[in-house]
Amino acid sequence: MTSSTALTDEIRALHAEEGRPAALVGWFRRTAVLVPSDSQDGLWSAEYGGIRWIYAFTDEAALGRFALAQGADGTADGAASGTADWAYRTVLGARLLDVVVPAVGVPAGVALDVGGPQPVLFPPVVGIVPDAYAIDAEVPDVEGSA
Numbered sequence: 001m002t003s004s005t006a007l008t009d010e011i012r013a014l015h016a017e018e019g020r021p022a023a024l025v026g027w028f029r030r031t032a033v034l035v036p037s038d039s040q041d042g043l044w045s046a047e048y049g050g051i052r053w054i055y056a057f058t059d060e061a062a063l064g065r066f067a068l069a070q071g072a073d074g075t076a077d078g079a080a081s082g083t084a085d086w087a088y089r090t091v092l093g094a095r096l097l098d099v100v101v102p103a104v105g106v107p108a109g110v111a112l113d114v115g116g117p118q119p120v121l122f123p124p125v126v127g128i129v130p131d132a133y134a135i136d137a138e139v140p141d142v143e144g145s146a
Contacts, residue, residue, distance in 0.1 A: 004058065006027045022127075028097075034058075034062075045104075051124060052108040056091070
């Protein structure tokens, strides 16, 4: 079984309320995903709820569905014909969570297969991103020290 197959199987299980969240995160970390580029050749992302969400996709079909919804150039004008006009990078999930998320500079997570039938969010919380960048990490009490 490939990591991509295991990831999609775990996503299906999660949406069937039979998933194992820790296994899902583990398979995501081991899987290469497609991350579209924005107009400045950065990673396509959007802010929602005070979190910067980096968009990633399990395969070209999922990215293609997103591209069709956005328009080939991301303008939502309906002119898209799939992924043909879209630049994207292949990035290991672990690299997104451990390197890219901390580099964003604001709370950030990964939105996988957004706009598709089985999207998954990997929020910036302990156990998913490095603790120093998790919004739920315990902050040491420094009030009494000096």
